[in-house]
Structures are given as C-alpha cells and as structure tokens.
Amino acid sequence: MNLLAELRQRFAAALESLEPGTVELAEMVLPSKDAKHGDYQANCAMPLGKRLKQPPREIAQQLVDRLEVSDLCEPPEIAGPGFINLRIQDTWLTEQLQATLSDKSQLGVTPVAEPRTFVLDYSSPNVAKPMHVGHIRSTVIGAALYRVLKQLGHRVISDNHIGDWGTQFGMIIYGYKHFVDEAALAEAMVPELSRLYKLVSQLVDYHATRSQKIPDIEQKINEVVARLEEMHDATELEHDKDRKKAAKKLRQAEGQLVDLRKTLDSLRRTVAVVDDDPALAALAAEHSKIGAAVLAETAALHVGDATNKALWDRFLPACLAEIDATYERLGVTFDHALGESFYHDRLAGVVEDLTARELVEESDGAKCVFLDGHQAPFIVQKQDGAFLYATTDLATVQYRLEEWKPDAIIYVVDHRQSLHFEQLFATLRLWARDGMKEIELQHVSFGTVLGEDGKPYKTRSGSAVGLTGLLDEAVERAHKIVCENDDARDESYGGPFLSADERQQVAQRIGIGAIKYADLAHNRTSDYVFSYDKMLAMNGNTATYMQYSYARVRSIFGKGDVDLVALRTGGASLRLEEVQERALGLALVQFSEALSRVAADYRPNHLTTYLFDLASKYSSFFENCPVLKAEDDVTRDSRLLLCDLTARTLARGLELLGIETVERM
RNA sequence: CCACCCGUAGCUCAGUGGAUAGAGCAAGCGGUUCCUAACCGCUAGGUCGCAGGUUCGAUCCCUGCCGGGUGGACCA
Numbered sequence: 001m002n003l004l005a006e007l008r009q010r011f012a013a014a015l016e017s018l019e020p021g022t023v024e025l026a027e028m029v030l031p032s033k034d035a036k037h038g039d040y041q042a043n044c045a046m047p048l049g050k051r052l053k054q055p056p057r058e059i060a061q062q063l064v065d066r067l068e069v070s071d072l073c074e075p076p077e078i079a080g081p082g083f084i085n086l087r088i089q090d091t092w093l094t095e096q097l098q099a100t101l102s103d104k105s106q107l108g109v110t111p112v113a114e115p116r117t118f119v120l121d122y123s124s125p126n127v128a129k130p131m132h133v134g135h136i137r138s139t140v141i142g143a144a145l146y147r148v149l150k151q152l153g154h155r156v157i158s159d160n161h162i163g164d165w166g167t168q169f170g171m172i173i174y175g176y177k178h179f180v181d182e183a184a185l186a187e188a189m190v191p192e193l194s195r196l197y198k199l200v201s202q203l204v205d206y207h208a209t210r211s212q213k214i215p216d217i218e219q220k221i222n223e224v225v226a227r228l229e230e231m232h233d234a235t236e237l238e239h240d241k242d243r244k245k246a247a248k249k250l251r252q253a254e255g256q257l258v259d260l261r262k263t264l265d266s267l268r269r270t271v272a273v274v275d276d277d278p279a280l281a282a283l284a285a286e287h288s289k290i291g292a293a294v295l296a297e298t299a300a301l302h303v304g305d306a307t308n309k310a311l312w313d314r315f316l317p318a319c320l321a322e323i324d325a326t327y328e329r330l331g332v333t334f335d336h337a338l339g340e341s342f343y344h345d346r347l348a349g350v351v352e353d354l355t356a357r358e359l360v361e362e363s364d365g366a367k368c369v370f371l372d373g374h375q376a377p378f379i380v381q382k383q384d385g386a387f388l389y390a391t392t393d394l395a396t397v398q399y400r401l402e403e404w405k406p407d408a409i410i411y412v413v414d415h416r417q418s419l420h421f422e423q424l425f426a427t428l429r430l431w432a433r434d435g436m437k438e439i440e441l442q443h444v445s446f447g448t449v450l451g452e453d454g455k456p457y458k459t460r461s462g463s464a465v466g467l468t469g470l471l472d473e474a475v476e477r478a479h480k481i482v483c484e485n486d487d488a489r490d491e492s493y494g495g496p497f498l499s500a501d502e503r504q505q506v507a508q509r510i511g512i513g514a515i516k517y518a519d520l521a522h523n524r525t526s527d528y529v530f531s532y533d534k535m536l537a538m539n540g541n542t543a544t545y546m547q548y549s550y551a552r553v554r555s556i557f558g559k560g561d562v563d564l565v566a567l568r569t570g571g572a573s574l575r576l577e578e579v580q581e582r583a584l585g586l587a588l589v590q591f592s593e594a595l596s597r598v599a600a601d602y603r604p605n606h607l608t609t610y611l612f613d614l615a616s617k618y619s620s621f622f623e624n625c626p627v628l629k630a631e632d633d634v635t636r637d638s639r640l641l642l643c644d645l646t647a648r649t650l651a652r653g654l655e656l657l658g659i660e661t662v663e664r665m
Numbered sequence: 666c667c668a669c670c671c672g673u674a675g676c677u678c679a680g681u682g683g684a685u686a687g688a689g690c691a692a693g694c695g696g697u698u699c700c701u702a703a704c705c706g707c708u709a710g711g712u713c714g715c716a717g718g719u720u721c722g723a724u725c726c727c728u729g730c731c732g733g734g735u736g737g738a739c740c741a
Contacts, residue, residue, distance in 0.1 A: 382739045538703035540689035
C-alpha cells in the first residue's frame with residue numbers, strides 16, 4: 001500500500017467536510033524530515049486558516065476532529081503554528097509488513113488504479129558507430145523507468161529508435177566499395193565494418209577540416225583578435241557600469257580566443273595524423289571528394305539503389321548484433337527496435353498530410369511548420385527534397401499512435417535536443433487539433449557526463465569514450481578492489497572466502513552496477529562528473545554499498561542455516577521494539593512511495609535515495625540488534641523476518657534500476 | 666541578440682512553499698572477544714550566486730543582475 005497516498009485520501013475527506021473545494025490541500029501531507037515531528041506531517045492548516053480567516057491552530061484542531069486515521073495513526077498532534085504531526089501505529093506497521101511477507105511479487109506495491117500505456121523511447125544508438133559514454137544515461141535511465149512503471153502496474157512499451165539509415169551507413173558503403181578486405185569481412189564482419197567506418201570517417205573529416213573547419217576557425221580568430229584590439233581602446237569609459245561591462249566582454253573574448261586556439265590546434269592535429277602517415281595521405285589525395293561521395297551513397301540507399309540496399313541488408317544484422325552484445329552486458333532489453341529505416345516510406349505521407357491540413361509553408365524552398373513562440377521553423381523537408389529527422393520523428397509518433405494507442409510517449413534524450421522536442425511537440429499539438437489524438441509528450445532530458453576537469457568526458461585525443469572500454473575498466477577496477485578486500489579479510493572472520501571465479505563474477509556485478517548506479521543516483525537534469533573512484537567507493541550512495549548491505553543480510557541466513565520458506569509461512573510474528581527496528585520497518589513500508597515518486601517526474605534518483613536510506617537504516621539495525629544471537633527465539637524470528645524483507649526490497653529496488661546483487665562479496 | 670538549463674559545506678552531489686537546509690568524500694575523535702569493519706557512532710564545516718518582490722512562512726515561486734553551460738532554417 002502507498003501509505004502517503006492513503007493519508008492524503010484521509011485528509012482529502014476531512015478537508016472536504018470542513019470546507020468544500022479544498023481537497024487539493026491534501027497534497028500538503030508529506031513525510032516528516034525530522035523523526036521528532038512524527039512520521040508524516042500535514043501542513044495544510046496554515047493556508048486554510050488564512051483562507052477562512054481563522055487561527056491555523058484552531059483549523060488544525062477541526063481537521064483533526066474530522067480526520068479518520070485511528071486505524072493507522074496514533075492520535076495526531078498539533079504543533080507550532082499549526083502543523084499536524086502523524087505517527088504511524090506500530091501495530092499497523094507490523095500488520096502491513098506481515099502482509100508484505102507473503103506478497104511475493106509486489107512487495108507491498110499495489111498496482112495503480114488506472115493503468116496507462118507508455119511508449120518509452122531510449123538509448124537510440126547509431127549502428128556502425130560504436131556506442132560511447134553519451135549513450136549510457138539514456139539507456140540506463142530509460143531502462144530503469146521502464147521497469148519502475150511496469151512494477152507500478154502500467155503498460156509500457158519500449159522502442160529503441162536506432163539510427164540505421166543515416167550518413168554513417170553511407171560511409172560503410174563507400175568504405176566497402178573502395179577499401180574492403182574481403183577476407184577480413186568473411187572472418188569477422190563487425191570489426192572490418194568498424195575499420196571501414198573509421199577510415200572513411202577519418203578521410204571525410206580530414207578534407208572537411210582542411211578545406212572548411214580550419215579556415216573558418218582562423219577567420220573567427222582574426223575577428224576576435226580585431227575585436228579585442230577595439231576593446232582595449234574602450235576601457236577608458238566614464239561610468240562604472242559601462243567599464244564593468246566592457247571588462248566582462250573583454251574577459252569573455254579572451255576566453256573565447258583561448259578556446260578557439262585550442263580547437264584550431266586539435267584540428268591541425270587531426271590533419272597532421274593523416275599527413276604524417278604516407279599510406280593515409282595517399283588515400284586522402286586519391287579520395288579528395290569523399291565527403292560528397294558518401295552523401296551520394298547515402299542518397300542512393302534512400303532512393304532504393306539495389307546495390308546499396310543489398311549491402312545495407314547484408315551489414316545491418318551484424319551491426320545490430322554488435323549493439324545487442326552491449327545491451328546484453330548492461331542487462332537492457334527492448335520490446336521493439338524500429339529504427340529510422342522503418343519509417344522511410346511514411347515520410348512523404350507525413351509531409352503530404354501536414355500540407356493538406358495547411359500546417360506547412362514553403363520558405364527558402366524548404367517545407368516548414370511555423371510555430372508560435374519560436375524564431376526558427378520546424379523544417380520537415382529540405383530544399384533538395386530530402387527529409388530530416390524532424391520528419392522521421394513525426395512519422396514515428398504517427399506510427400506509435402496507430403499501433404499502440406499510448407497515453408504518453410516519453411523520450412529519454414539529452415538536454416541539448418530540448419529545442420527539437422519543443423518544436424516536435426508543438427507541431428504534434430497542431431496536428432492533434434486536426435485529427436490526431438492528444439497525449440502526454442515528455443522529453444525526459446538529462447545532463448552531460450563530465451570528466452574530472454568539468455568538461456564533457458572525452459579521451460585525451462578528444463574523441464568520445466567507448467562504452468565497451470568504459471565497462472571493462474569499471475569491472476577491472478572492481479576486480480582489484482574485490483581481491484584486495486577479500487585478501488585482507490582477517491583470520492577471525494575466517495580469512496578470504498571468494499574463489500577466483502566468484503571474484504570475477506562479483507567484479508562484473510559491482511563494476512557494471514557502479515556505473516549504472518552513479519548515473520541513476522544523480523538528478524538527471526544536471527551534469528555530473530564521472531569518477532571511477534567515487535562510483536566504486538565502498539561508502540556513501542553507491543551501488544557497492546547497497547550490494548554490500550544485501551550480501552550482509554544474506555550471509556545471516558547462511559550462517560544461521562535459516563529456511564526462509566519455513567520462516568515466512570511458519571507464523572512467526574514480526575515486532576518493532578528497538579528504535580532501529582521501527583525505523584527499518586517504516587522504511588520498508590515506504591518502498592511503494594519511492595516508486596510513485598520516480599514515476600511522478602521520471603526521476604530514478606528518488607529510488608536510489610530511498611535505497612540508500614533503507615541500506616543505512618539496515619546498517620544501524622545490524623549494528624544494534626543482534627539477529628542470530630538475539631536474546632530469545634521470538635526476537636530472533638522477528639528480526640529474521642525484517643532481514644528477509646530488507647533483502648527482498650533491496651534486491652527488487654536494485655533490480656528495477658538494472659543492478660544485480662551478489663550473495664557474498 | 667534570443668531561448669532553455671545550472672549556481673547549495675573545501676570537493677562531489679541530494680533536497681523542499683514549512684519547524685534547526687542534508688549525505689558521501691576530505692579533516693578530527695571514538696567503536697571489532699559478537700551475524701561481512703566494503704560497517705557504525707560523534708565533532709567540525711553554510712549570507713542555499715547577489716538584490717528586490719509575492720507569502721503567515723522563500724534556498725524553492727516572480728523580476729532584475731552576476732557567473733557557468735547548452736541550443737538557435739534545411740546535421741542528428
């Protein structure tokens with residue numbers, strides 16, 4: 001049961017009987033921050049007192065008089081200016097926990113009364129390009145939301161909108177036609193395709209950098225230098241304010257200049273890499289029009305060129321399998337993976353339909369949807385007739401509405417695309433006004449993964465950090481920590497107890513878990529600094545700490561030779577006597593609330609916060625309340641039941657986040 | 666220039682229209698004849714960027730400013 005929701009309902013009834021039309025004040029029932037104010041508190045008497053022009057404490061009293069919570073709470077207390085403090089009855093808590101013990105699948109989480117249908121769009125990698133650090137957040141957050149919404153009883157459809165129809169495939173096709181090593185391709189398709197992609201992309205980049213990017217930057221540098229000279233002349237201004245402004249602009253321009261020069265250096269290095277390698281330099285000279293040629297291969301694929309389509313058909317399965325291998329490691333699955341290519345033949349229809357409904361205007365030869373409040377239009381077809389990702393996204397929504405009739409479509413995509421989604425949603429609302437079903441559309445955005453220098457996490461050479469290598473390193477570091485800890489295990493605890501195989505498996509789960517957890521524990525809207533040391537730390541809000549808590553609970557069952565099934569069905573009663581027991585019991589009951597919070601604003605960090613709190617409370621309990629050596633059998637059984645629920649709740653919570661547990665570590 | 670996001674302890678980050686703003690790390694102190702010390706407890710550390718406003722009450726909402734990031738017609 002969702003205790004908070006229940007209390008709010010009780011308050012809603014009391015509010016309605018006291019003053020009709022005030023039920024929304026029931027939202028002001030909240031968990032107390034400080035245990036000395038009880039378990040929950042209602043803060044609605046103050047605003048209501050204001051509205052009714054009566055002293056808030058009197059209103060509080062009237063509310064309490066009308067409030068029916070005698071089955072749940074101790075008599076409510078009124079404190080301070082009119083806070084109503086609620087303490088849950090121990091008997092109610094124990095009954096609830098006792099019921100949860102036999103509630104195998106739900107752990108006290110009651111399914112929502114009105115299930116909704118969600119389409120969840122996350123991960124969306126490009127085939128051919130290896131997955132990198134930028135894909136973690138979307139994948140991990142999306143998968144967690146998928147599981148949490150499902151646990152709450154919603155119908156959820158995950159759809160991986162794979163980039164399988166873009167320029168990167170043109171690169172592979174071009175690479176195949178000019179540079180392929182057939183033997184290598186027959187031997188192992190993906191590594192050879194990957195080599196081709198990298199080679200072509202390097203050559204394209206080389207030419208673009210030489211002929212476009214470097215001159216552009218050089219010109220910008222000249223402009224900034226010229227501006228700087230003007231600014232130096234302008235520092236002798238009369239007003240303080242003007243001088244300050246000028247000084248700021250100067251600083252900014254200087255900073256900009258430094259950045260530009262750094263960029264220029266790195267561009268020159270990318271050119272030098274090719275120039276310094278005779279073989280590469282020769283290829284570059286030979287393929288001087290490679291950029292345009294790649295686009296032509298892509299365009300040919302799009303218009304149905306038989307050769308290119310055949311190559312696409314041949315290569316795509318291997319590329320998808322490669323991506324699936326990463327998902328396998330991450331434990332992520334999808335109900336559907338309808339890539340961009342799937343919508344290819346619907347794009348023209350989308351533009352036609354928008355045109356027929358007079359939503360499209362032509363501007364500079366491009367077909368655009370002009371939107372209120374936006375400077376730039378949403379372009380659905382380019383001058384040259386080609387469609388864009390805007391068109392694909394519209395077609396995708398259209399398909400999803402037809403196929404799944406969802407109540408909500410959720411996009412887990414990084415914050416840099418927020419403008420695109422604003423425009424997409426605005427366009428869809430225009431479309432909805434005229435025949436399309438209106439639904440909840442959410443851009444669940446997230447911040448950038450930063451390096452320890454506070455800049456986007458990159459390799460030293462400036463390229464994106466590959467996801468595979470990232471996972472490998474986390475596992476490797478975890479393995480080292482696991483070994484060190486086990487080796488250091490004191491003889492009084494029986495010395496090291498993990499076999500080499502076990503150490504390996506534990507390292508896998510801890511390493512991968514650490515990366516996922518670090519990602520999920522941060523508020524998704526902010527950027528966060530990626531640090532192996534922090535995410536693998538044994539203390540604090542980390543996966544390791546949670547997994548350790550779980551392993552410690554489980555070891556009690558092992559040591560005590562406890563038959564859990566017999567324990568659960570044996571009629572032992574659960575009691576909450578010590579403060580640590582009660583705190584743990586209350587936390588266990590609140591699992592359902594934590595999940596509701598996650599669903600309310602699509603933020604998994606509410607669940608990590610909850611689990612960290614639960615694990616902390618378990619640690620206090622563990623420290624203060626002996627289980628196997630409890631003073632009597634009744635206490636022992638009661639505590640074993642608490643341990644059982646803790647272990648199951650931790651495991652379930654982590655499972656929903658996509659994190660595996662271990663029995664020993 | 667415009668739009669959006671961010672600014673909380675030395676560091677990394679939570680948090681909320683409510684009572685004395687939290688955690689981990691780092692610093693200091695204490696705890697292991699006892700179920701995993703990968704732990705627990707305690708101390709210290711803050712003008713919640715600045716200034717106004719709304720409110721019984723603001724770190725949270727509004728306005729302005731300062732500082733940082735991101736985006737801004739035919740890439741995705």
